[in-house]
Amino acid sequence: MREVKTGEFEGGCAFVEGEFVPLSEAKISLFDWGFTRSDVTYDVASTWQGAFFRLGDHIDRFYASMEKMHLAIPYSRGELRDILHACVRAGGLQDAYVAMVCTRGVPPRGARDPRLAQNRFYAYALPYVWIASREKQLAGLDLHISDRQRIPAASVDPTVKNYHWMDMVQSMFDAYDRGRDTSCVVDGAGNITEGPGFNVFMAKDGVVHTADQGVLEGISRRTAMELCARLGIPLKAGPVPAALLRSADEVFLTSTGGGILPIAKLDGVYLPQFPGPITTRLYDAYWAIHDEAAYRDPVKY
Ligand SMILES: Cc1ncc(COP(=O)(O)O)c(C=O)c1O
Structure with a gap:
């Protein structure tokens, strides 16, 4: 080569x-x-x-x-x-x-x-590609909770990063039709899975929740989970019914395309906290650990 x-x-x-x-x-x-x-x-x-x-x-x-x-x-x-x-x-x-x-x-x-x-x-x-620009994040992203289902995990293994995006792309159009910024899709039982290029997290009463099934095991998701442990923030990985997400205090997305992305609204309705205190701590910690040698592999220009 x-x-x-x-x-x-x-x-x-x-x-x-x-x-x-x-x-x-x-x-x-x-x-x-x-x-x-x-x-x-x-x-x-x-x-x-x-x-x-x-x-x-x-x-x-x-x-x-x-x-x-x-x-x-x-x-x-x-x-x-x-x-x-x-x-x-x-x-x-x-x-x-x-x-x-x-x-x-x-x-x-x-x-x-x-x-x-x-x-x-x-x-x-x-x-570098952002799922949503910093300006858009500051203005307050509005997430549409789609009732479209992610292809079942029994058909396409979501832990294999794949191009089977028709469900998610259609949900993006649903979101745009409603004036929202982006979308997430559910599984057959109505639990939140993921969205086009990101995992979904929420915080309620001081506890962070994220799906443990039917999703890509995002590297930024893993980072957010590890940071919760480091910062002593309780975390529950398990089913996240859409109704639980709608009752969240804070919501954020995780993606290599932007790290921790705070959500301001769910389907046009403001969340109680934006950007919430837990999201802000994780956001700051996410960018801070980019300086830690264990995570860095410098390019030799
Ligand atoms: C469907 C899906 N879920 C989650 C993610 C987030 O994964 P990561 O944090 O590794 O970027 C992505 C990234 O593109 C994705 O395509």
Whole structure:
């Protein structure tokens, strides 16, 4: 693999079929089952102020997802790390959104057997992406609680980071139709699962709640849970019925795309506290631990 120079593809760099290319040249085949069947898994890490945050955890989750999907890439964890670092370095990025993607690939023409396809690996780094901008967060995000159901976990394992988003994208349109900012979807029993790109947390009477089933085990979710333990904030991971969420004192989302994101309103109704004291403590702690050596993997520009 060739060495890329710092800023060689200023603004963003991709790794496609073994080559580093500018984002404008990052393309996949029309016949890749990743495109035609959503037969793909991926992960998204981030860099903040020139260092990856919890990169090892993202890489572990990516390999676990691939294993569950009978997918494989020809790179070791160390080689994958080097590719991701190179994408950020070549993009000349300090704060970056860094994706790694493994698709089924293209089976021989006419073949229906996924085992015949050679899996493909793609990666890219682009400027950091926020689920909601800081301005929007300050103005007060309004979350729509959709009655659309997330694809059942028995059909698509939600702990495998996947592109099965039709439920969530439709719920986003429902949210926009109602003048809301974003949405979350429920499971068959009416418990809150997750939303497009985030896990959902709430606090009530000093206790933090988040779903323990039917969700992606977000790395930011894990960070929020670990920070609760560190800060002595009681946490309950278990079913969160929509009615419980509606009775929350505080609500926040967690995502690599923005960390801890405070919610101001549920379906147009202001929550009692925004941004609430627990959300604020976790928000501050979330950004503070980005400076801790254990979580940082600095990019060598
Ligand atoms: C469906 C879904 N849930 C949760 C998350 C949050 O995961 P993480 O904190 O690892 O970014 C994501 C991230 O994209 C997601 O797509």
